[in-house]
Amino acid sequence: MRMRDPLWKRKNCRRSRRLCAFALIFALLAGCGQSAPGTKDSTDQTESVQGTDGAENAGTDSTGTDGAEQVGTDSTGTDGAENAGADSAGTESEKAEAPQKEKGALNSLPSKYWLPNKNAGTVVRVDYETDAYGSTISKYAYVYLPYGYDENKQYDVLYCLHGGGGEIDAYFNTSATPAKTKILFDNMIANGDIDPIIAVSPTYYGGSGSSVDQVTEFSKKELINDLIPAVEGTYSTYAESTDPEGIKASREHRAYSGFSMGALSTWYTFVYCLDYFYYFIPISGDCWVNGTHNAVGGAIMLEKVCAESGYGEDDFFIYAVTGDQDIAYSAMQDQMKAMKTNSPSFRFVTEDNAEGNICFRVQPKARHDYFYMPLYYYNALPTLWRGGPVYDE
Numbered sequence: 001m002r003m004r005d006p007l008w009k010r011k012n013c014r015r016s017r018r019l020c021a022f023a024l025i026f027a028l029l030a031g032c033g034q035s036a037p038g039t040k041d042s043t044d045q046t047e048s049v050q051g052t053d054g055a056e057n058a059g060t061d062s063t064g065t066d067g068a069e070q071v072g073t074d075s076t077g078t079d080g081a082e083n084a085g086a087d088s089a090g091t092e093s094e095k096a097e098a099p100q101k102e103k104g105a106l107n108s109l110p111s112k113y114w115l116p117n118k119n120a121g122t123v124v125r126v127d128y129e130t131d132a133y134g135s136t137i138s139k140y141a142y143v144y145l146p147y148g149y150d151e152n153k154q155y156d157v158l159y160c161l162h163g164g165g166g167e168i169d170a171y172f173n174t175s176a177t178p179a180k181t182k183i184l185f186d187n188m189i190a191n192g193d194i195d196p197i198i199a200v201s202p203t204y205y206g207g208s209g210s211s212v213d214q215v216t217e218f219s220k221k222e223l224i225n226d227l228i229p230a231v232e233g234t235y236s237t238y239a240e241s242t243d244p245e246g247i248k249a250s251r252e253h254r255a256y257s258g259f260s261m262g263a264l265s266t267w268y269t270f271v272y273c274l275d276y277f278y279y280f281i282p283i284s285g286d287c288w289v290n291g292t293h294n295a296v297g298g299a300i301m302l303e304k305v306c307a308e309s310g311y312g313e314d315d316f317f318i319y320a321v322t323g324d325q326d327i328a329y330s331a332m333q334d335q336m337k338a339m340k341t342n343s344p345s346f347r348f349v350t351e352d353n354a355e356g357n358i359c360f361r362v363q364p365k366a367r368h369d370y371f372y373m374p375l376y377y378y379n380a381l382p383t384l385w386r387g388g389p390v391y392d393e
């Protein structure tokens with residue numbers, strides 16, 4: 001089994017890459033005796049709207065069908081920038097107005113990341129059938145293809161599940177009216193924060209029983225039997241084949257994430273599908289046991305899965321995140337405490353120790369709301385395949 005570099009090693013690589021970049025820029029500037037040429041990059045189009053704080057106008061809702069049309073159009077919006085940790089796009093006046101980052105806060109989301117980037121990916125629909133629930137039913141998922149998607153390349157893939165009451169279009173909506181998370185992915189890729197990825201927004205609706213049953217059955221059966229083969233058999237990921245062996249062989253190129261009930265699904269994807277996924281981002285939801293919060297029970301279950309899986313401590317990574325005003329906060333905090341006692345296979349990355357396979361980040365003032373997803377993904381995604389630091393260096 002190929003081992004993932006531990007975080008400290010990736011961190012050192014990242015640091016030396018950055019030093020090289022600085023040295024190169026310095027050498028270029030010194031050599032030219034003037035500032036670097038004004039190369040237009042893909043983000044320049046956002047500079048023309050710097051006066052409009054997109055973060056202010058992004059709106060909040062908890063339904064997942066977020067008003068993408070509000071982005072950058074309403075100059076009288078509420079101060080979402082402060083709540084979401086957004087910062088200035090870079091001018092001196094904006095810097096002066098930018099809220100100070102609170103202790104423990106995630107890295108601020110540049111306000112231009114709320115605004116469409118001209119190098120925009122596309123959202124397509126993949127239809128498939130599943131018999132995970134006793135009879136054959138037709139379902140579909142939305143798939144985000146990065147700008148310049150090329151079927152001759154291979155892409156890491158991120159699965160994103162909505163929460164209870166949320167909808168399948170929560171993450172991306174459509175190419176024409178993109179949701180905020182799609183706009184975020186476009187900007188992160190265009191600015192080189194992450195490599196181009198494919199991302200998938202399915203729904204757990206369609207099964208039977210309680211929502212907890214639907215979520216857990218989705219992770220247990222539909223995900224591996226039907227959804228992954230449908231998506232990764234159509235678009236170019238690292239899966240050489242979409243049978244279980246092919247999906248397993250490409251696990252280091254696959255991440256699972258979700259908000260609220262989608263976070264429950266993320267924990268259960270760890271439980272049922274650790275063979276097929278390496279990275280997990282549970283957002284604002286804890287690992288219930290038998291449909292209810294049970295911190296110690298969840299910690300014991302997760303440890304058992306890990307210990308019995310044969311995977312070592314460098315063979316997975318979990319970025320758990322929520323806000324301190326979130327209804328999931330105390331439950332997640334309890335779970336993390338319980339894991340520190342009951343789950344020796346999990347080693348927490350902290351501000352003092354960059355090594356580990358799980359972190360728990362808490363954003364001050366953030367509530368249980370899709371509004372914060374761009375901020376959370378902005379911070380989480382660079383820590384996955386690139387192994388960026390969880391905390392500021």
Ligand code: FER
Pocket residue numbers: 163164165260261263264284285286287288327328329331332
């Ligand atoms: C949690 C808090 C809230 C959680 C789920 C929810 C799985 C979901 C609530 C809802 O959809 O009504 O900690 O963990």
